[in-house]
Amino acid sequence: MSATVDALIRGPSPAVTPYVHWQDRLAQGLLLICCLVLCVFLLAPLATILVKSVQDKSGAFVGLLQFREYFATPALRSSIWNTMWVATVVTVITVPLAFFYAYALTRSCMPGKMWFRVIALTPILAPSMMSAISFVQWFGTQGALKWLLGDTSVYGPLGIILSSIYSTFPHALMIVLTALLLADGRLYEAAESLRTPRWRKFLTITLPGAQFGLVSATMVVFSYTVSDFGIPKVIGGNFNVLALDVFKQVIGQHNFNKGAVVGLILLVPVVLAFLVDWYMQGRIQAQFSARAVPFAPKKAPWFDRTMLLYCALVALFLLAVLGMAIYTSFIKFWPYDKSLSLRHYTFGLIDGGVITSFFNSLRMAVAVAVFGTMFIFGVAYLLEKTRGMPILKSVVRLLAAIPMAVPGMVLGLGYILFFIEPSNPLNPLYGTLSILVLSTIVHYYTSSHLTAVTALKALDNEFEAVSSSLKVPFYKTFFRVTVPVCLPAILDIGRYLFVNAMVTISAVVFLYGPQTQLASVAILNMDDAGEIGPAAAMATLIFAASTICCLVYAVVTRFIITRTQQWRAPPAL
């Protein structure tokens, strides 16, 4: 072993710098490009808001002067308070509502669970303005049930709260449902053997098990309500909220700098909610063991009947909102001529030329789904499955998490401030479909990213090591193994992006051009002009498109799982 002797004479050998294969270089280069893209289309717009908020209209630095002006204006100050209390009320009502609905779905043996689940998720498929339109039809000046409210007007906090409960319900439900489904059946069996009554099992097992889900749902509902702009625009009346203030400052008064100030104030509660949630999720990991046994409920007639009654009432509420909007789109002239007709579609949308905005939305949603899925899954792959560049990876991970903490209004504001600058080489993007696609991908980045990461983490970590030992380039394994195995998750991301691109309003309301008006924007404009019938018709079209997308997704996924993914079959013994 003369080499050892050599080593002793030479002293410690110098650090080893490995040759980096061109394939590793390729992967690292791609990740670097993706990081730059995220910097330009996420960080730069947000940074522009910060800069604008401390400048006056002429671009001179004025420090915190605009913030002082803002807080000196009572009307603007009151919208902070309005936003907070409305969001709090919505959260306090929606989260328990969703929790007991999820409790019924997971812990009872009531019939029709599948239908209750489907009905509960329908609000996601329509733009938030649809519920506001519906509540106007139910309780507005000429509302069908106006007498129920007495002297109270639905235009204002009441309408906002009702519509927001409707719109946030499915988001809260999905989170709480996931938490309840994770429960370990063995705990319930142990409690059963100790003759624990149901209420005690609920307090000692169910509730603690779902606490992280509840926190998460609380934060999501709160953020959603604070950020949403469509609902207060349609049903808010003179009731001012922050999201509306941003819109008014930017579109109404063309005061970008004041808009930036309001945008930053709007950012605060959402970022706080995001941080609380992030912190809690970090602690969740240890809670569930991999060996948990799924819980299977047992029949209990009285309990099941109570739960069925509860779910039926909630489902009735949801269907009433959805149904009223669809109904409105099909009748001649509310409330005087309630005969059915297609005139809102033919006369209101097609003859008025507004229908092009629906096709714009479709084109945008397809582009968002296709390019967004490719980009997001690609980045997640490079993060999870390639070697090296640990610092760059941490940066990209952070960038991927940021969009969740940024309300759409703020993101859209950042885009308009950043891209409207004539000196910006990317300025020609302004007003094009491309910028709508880009902003929407960024807006919904985080959830999609997490889906992709979860799917990739479920793959064997050594696929890449095996490939390189077999001298197969990483991109070949990516296309031959990684993508096919992750196909269900990839389709899931595509569907998520498509549906959200169809219904989104907040970011795009600042960014559309004369040729690129979107369906959701058209709803706002028609509602503004009092054309509630065509507005409802457009909302119904969006709802239909989203529903078709989900159905196609369900069929394709089933096809894939049964046909092309035979390998998911259980082992033949």
Place this chain on the structure above:
Amino acid sequence: MSFVARHWVLGLRGDDDIDVHGNPPRVTEESTYLNLDGIHKSFGKFEALRDIALAVRRGELMVFLGPSGCGKTTLLRIVAGLETQDGGAIVQDGRDISRLPAIKRDYGIVFQSYALFPNLTIRDNVAYGLVNRRQGRERIAARVKELLTLVGLPDSGDKYPGQMSGGQQQRIALARALAAAPGLLLLDEPLSALDAIERVRLRGEIRALQQRLGVTTIMVTHDQEEALSMADRIVVMNAGRIEQVGTPREIYGAPATPFVADFVGKINVLPAVAEGGGRFRVGTLSLDVVCRDIATGTAVKLYLRPEEIAVNANGAAPGNSLAATVAHIEFLGAFCMIGIALDAAGTPALVANVPRQTVDAAKLATGQAVTVSLPPTALRVLG
């Protein structure tokens, strides 16, 4: 040996293994296939490997054995190019591969998790690395068939990994790793995910296959029985260092350090003080030990395997015969584990392994007075 190792296959080797330096292959020791020299590696402040030097002979099966966190897997991954060492050199078959990326090295690897591609058939899995070498389709098909036969699953080509048992999947993973006839086979805890029966069966198969093909192999395991039964030589590792390198018999019979003695097999430990002339004081006893001279008064430990202790109810036993009492008897099937309390004061409790027939014949029972002998040639003196 070299000829056999290289030509047991159809000769599907790629020609992409060029020395990056463009140097002619370095002449190493005749029988050395893989030489590690001064390898060290840290993760942050944690020193995973310190100055590892090791020579793996051509055609042998070498096992890295040690507790979890001892650095054995890190060392294997460094050999594979999946981790980069902080310092040190690796020479494989005369070629310096220290700085080569994994894809440029010459090895096949099998992981604990099988890592079979779930969406590809068994045939496509085994052919995965062959397709890339632009071989003719028929040639690949023939090679896949040959490999599947080799691992005893000739008819499984159309199945998917999910349809096979763990042991079958690991056989396929082995076939895939061997497909391109690599010069080196790396096995990373290949049997740890299998159930006990399958594990024993597969370890025999892997060993037979490895000997038949003569492929140089490194296996990582924390299971000492696996290591003893399969290895040509064992490297016992602890805390990032090599404790001992030797054949299974050397490792078991002549452990070089207290760690090796403790880690491999069961062993009795007797704290002792050297009295000179091969005699050691244990409590109030004085024992004979055949060993090198140790200065009088040195505190040492005596090590003795449980099966070396003779337990005799009648009192006539050779060498270091001592009066003792049976403290307890644990029945373990083929043999019994007998707890022994020596009558002399200040002595530790001992454990002896005695064949079941002997226990029955002597009618040993708890509380019985017996004579035990601790053979002077079997006692080992370590620090």
